[in-house]
Amino acid sequence: MINNFLGIDISKDRFDVSLSFISNKGKRETRKRSFKNNDHGFQGLLSFLQKHNVEQVKACMEATGCYSEALAEFLHNTGHFVSVVNPACIRFYAKSKLIRQKNDQTDAEIIADYCQRQEPIRWASPSPELKKLKHLYRCSAALKDELTLVNNHLEKKERLPKEVANAWEDLAMNIKQKIERIKNSLRELLNKHKELLENFQLLLTIPGIGEESAVAILAEVPNIKAFKDARQLAAYAGAIPRNITSGTSVHAKPRLSKSGSRTLCKAMYFPAIVAKNHNPTIMTFCKRLKEKSKHNMAIVGAAMRKLLHIVFGVLRSKKAFDPDHIKNYRARSLAESLVL
Known part of the structure; x- marks a missing residue:
């Protein structure tokens, strides 16, 4: 001790x-x-x-x-x-x-x-390939944000002096080239490491998760085994609801806690919107919420949380997405928690 x-x-x-x-x-x-x-x-x-x-x-x-x-x-x-x-x-x-x-x-x-x-838990040092993946992903995300800012300047480039427009266009081209280099480096890294590639391919089987989202999850989730259950993963991403009620007079609208990884939470937003319309498990879930007259953004937040639960199940079970398998996995996890 x-x-x-x-x-x-x-x-x-x-x-x-x-x-x-x-x-x-x-x-x-x-x-x-x-x-x-x-x-x-x-x-x-x-x-x-x-x-x-x-x-x-x-x-x-x-x-x-x-x-x-x-x-x-x-x-x-x-x-x-x-x-x-x-x-x-x-x-x-x-x-x-x-x-x-x-x-x-x-x-x-x-x-x-x-x-x-x-008595906080012990920190585990990520593997060299995971550290590199995280740096590559964050660099790519930052470059894409920069490209958006540059393209905003070029929306009305006909009103700009020629020298200024050329400068912005050159910068946009330079950023695009760097984004492509980072993308190639990401592909090489995934192909070099078997476990990373397997997890990447597993995530792609989930409707709503694309290549960029899969890379973001692998980069921002340090180790799926470090999470006891899917709720912990959702909390880590800041995707759990924060209810504000007190007595009979205080009943504020629930909002996402956002007390976790902002980068992961941001990366899961658009996949949740896609999953809400194309993932059979999440579509059914969101339909029930809509019937209860839930606000649209509340439904998106719930879809994000549900999607993270599916991500947890797929990565922990090492099996491709299947609606029936996800139900069985959740039932098994619940049974294990009751035994513990």
Whole structure:
């Protein structure tokens, strides 16, 4: 059992830590330090832990994308227990403790306390091919957003000076070429790795999921086995409803929680619309909601959540989409949960 806890508040250039450990005298003590967010700082953190005779620590940090990934992987590879949590968890935990100050050292101390009392799950480092897939997908998505902005400038290009129109057209052509290169790299990566390709092909059997959506799911869902059930996957994507009711007077309209991965939630929006009209399982589901006079956007949100349930079933069972198989899989999952 690990009795040493490390809270890490990380930013672009540096990270602050708060170490709660059992000293040689048998008493719990706290030490704080700040390090640069680079390889030299990582080694400095190891020296800091060794100085206080801490052989293994439970480290916890907020998920801050590229700022936290390198340190999380470094600590994981050096044998420490690492948790990477949703920043909202830390924010609401601090509010529950009535913390009034907000600075890096205080945040690190709160994260260390959260780590000790809430026992977040262990973070698993993704495989090199999954990391590459994620970077390629996000690069492609960002380039497509840029292309949309450039094309907006070209909608009335006849009203623009010739030099300006040519500049926008050249930029659009350049972005298109880069998107095509990324697409080719994605194809090569999928063809190189058997498991990735199998999961990709399985996802394509689901009506509503196209090639781009399948890549987005594989890139943004770290490991399907990390989710206990389909509800956890839907929550991870921020696709579960947030009901707001209190007493007899407060009855706000339910909305998507959006407290999960915004990238995955965004990637699932258009597939849900397609599935609502072409996926037999989701079509029947949405028809029942429409008969109950549900709002159109509420139906789309429900379709998104239902589609993620199907994705979970297909990837976990390693079987192509089949309406009857999905029903059997859900029944089996329910039975297993009742036994547990």
